[in-house]
Amino acid sequence: MVKSAYIHIPFCKAKCxxxxxxxxxxxxxxxxxxxxxIKEIKYYxxxxxxxxxxxxxxxxSLLTPEEFKTLLNLFNFTDKTEITAELNPDGLTQDYIKxxxxxxxxxxxxxxxxxxxxxxxxxxxxxxxxxVEDAVKFAQNAGFDNISLDFIYGLPNQTAEMFTNDLKHxxxxxxxxxxxxxxxxxxxxxxxxxxxxxxPDEDAQADMYLKAIEILKDFNHYEISNFGKPSKHxxxxxxNNNYYGFGAAAHGxxxxxxxxxxxTLEEYIKNPIKHSTQxxxxxxxxxxxxxxxxxxxxxxxxxxQINNKFNINFYEKYSKIIxxxxxxxxxxxKGYCFNTNGILVSNTILSEFLQ
Numbered sequence: 295m296v297k298s299a300y301i302h303i304p305f306c307k308a309k310c311x312x313x314x315x316x317x318x319x320x321x322x323x324x325x326x327x328x329x330x331x332i333k334e335i336k337y338y339x340x341x342x343x344x345x346x347x348x349x350x351x352x353x354x355s356l357l358t359p360e361e362f363k364t365l366l367n368l369f370n371f372t373d374k375t376e377i378t379a380e381l382n383p384d385g386l387t388q389d390y391i392k393x394x395x396x397x398x399x400x401x402x403x404x405x406x407x408x409x410x411x412x413x414x415x416x417x418x419x420x421x422x423x424x425x426v427e428d429a430v431k432f433a434q435n436a437g438f439d440n441i442s443l444d445f446i447y448g449l450p451n452q453t454a455e456m457f458t459n460d461l462k463h464x465x466x467x468x469x470x471x472x473x474x475x476x477x478x479x480x481x482x483x484x485x486x487x488x489x490x491x492x493x494p495d496e497d498a499q500a501d502m503y504l505k506a507i508e509i510l511k512d513f514n515h516y517e518i519s520n521f522g523k524p525s526k527h528x529x530x531x532x533x534n535n536n537y538y539g540f541g542a543a544a545h546g547x548x549x550x551x552x553x554x555x556x557x558t559l560e561e562y563i564k565n566p567i568k569h570s571t572q573x574x575x576x577x578x579x580x581x582x583x584x585x586x587x588x589x590x591x592x593x594x595x596x597x598x599q600i601n602n603k604f605n606i607n608f609y610e611k612y613s614k615i616i617x618x619x620x621x622x623x624x625x626x627x628k629g630y631c632f633n634t635n636g637i638l639v640s641n642t643i644l645s646e647f648l649q
Contacts, residue, residue: 296548297345298530301331301365302541303354304559311418311490312446314482316543316557317352323559327542328361330566334555335368335540337567344369346376346527355381359393366398376401376440376526383429384421391432401440401525403473404429408449408456409463416450416490423463430467440523442471447506448499449477450490457502461509471522472513474506500638507634518590518637532587534580550575577604585647589640594631615646 305324306317347369349362362379371377378401379394394402408414409423426443433441443464447457464472476499479485494502506521513521517532530537539546542562545554553569556562561570575583581604588595597608608629609616616623622636622643632640 296340296342296536296538298348298527298535298537299339299344299346299369300348300350300527300537300539300541300544300546301335302350302352302539302544303357304352304542305356306351306353307356307420308418309484311416311484311488312477312479314480314486315352318559320559321356323563324356326563327559328364330563331365331541332368334566335365338540339368339538341370344371344375346530347371347378348527349379351380353382354379355386355390359390359397362394362399363397371398378403378525378527380405381429382421383425386425386429386432388432388435391429391438392436395436395438400438401442402433402438403442403444403471406443406460406464407446408452409460410452410456413449413451413456417446418484427467430469434468439470441469442473442522442525443467443469444473444475446475446477447502448494451492452494454498454502454505458505458509461506465509465512469522471520471525472510473520474503475519476503503638504634515592517592518632518640529591532591534584534587550580580604581606582648586644589630589632589644592631593628594626595629597629600629612647615643618646619643 302316304317304327305321306319307321308319309317347366349357366377377399379399380403382405391402404426406426407417407419409426411422414422430441445457445460445464461472477493479489507515510521514524515521516524517528520528536548537546538548539553539555542555542559543557545552551572551574553572556565556568556570581600584600584603585595588600595608600606600608616630619636622633622639623630624633624636632643636643
């Protein structure tokens with residue numbers, strides 16, 4: 295049964311220079327997009343009581359509280375459902391945040407990236423550090439007790455000291471969750487063809503990450519990139535469970551089938567119920583995803599669960615890989631997980647589990 299839904303809001307006032315996600319500065323199409331989105335949700339959603347609902351982007355905070363409410367009213371949920379909205383700090387007001395709280399949104403994720411205003415300008419962010427602080431205060435005043443901040447490390451001109459100061463600043467704001475991402479410059483973003491100067495190298499990024507683990511020692515490090523009060527929605531992904539994906543470029547996973555929607559606004563608006571891709575996973579592909587996603591959790595993979603689910607003996611099947619990387623993979627009471635050094639080379643190790 296599907297218990298989670300992701301809703302993509304693909305609008306931005308302007309694209310950040312590091313961003314290769316699907317988003318568009320075409321706010322004139324917002325009404326048409328929301329009409330199409332409602333049509334898709336009504337067509338595919340089966341009425342399950344959901345455990346999590348997540349509005350991602352793009353910039354979901356370009357929606358009004360009333361528009362959020364219209365979308366939420368399409369779903370069945372309880373007061374225990376985790377309902378998250380990603381927000382950009384620029385332009386947020388106390389009334390807007392109160393409006394989100396009043397319609398049932400109970401978790402917000404703010405795209406901070408850094409508290410260094412000079413670096414924020416370099417990477418094309420529209421907000422200032424003061425606006426992040428204000429947004430957190432607005433949320434706390436409105437009664438939010440599940441607030442997350444996103445940070446990027448390895449930014450242009452960023453030193454290890456700057457990054458650690460960012461994290462200390464975040465802790466001082468008394469938030470519940472922090473997400474960390476190393477800067478990756480992928481095709482499709484501004485920086486891909488206009489590489490910025492003074493980028494920290496991979497070793498410097500690794501040092502920043504290790505320092506973050508030390509600084510965030512009082513936060514629950516429950517997934518490679520995430521610290522604090524666990525996001526039930528994201529855990530649903532890492533536990534390889536089903537979820538709806540609604541909106542342009544959204545991805546979903548239902549009954550062993552992964553699907554994605556049209557990546558352009560125009561194509562999605564024209565036919566929102568047509569999936570652009572659809573792939574039924576073989577048992578081997580399902581196993582590989584279970585391994586890949588499970589190892590992202592700090593608890594790692596559960597041998598009993600994976601053995602029963604796929605009718606295998608995990609250790610016998612993958613003993614060569616486990617022994618090869620014994621300095622990076624550690625045994626737990628229930629299975630295996632990465633140690634700290636293993637996290638740093640996790641992509642290399644995980645690639646060996648793929649056939």
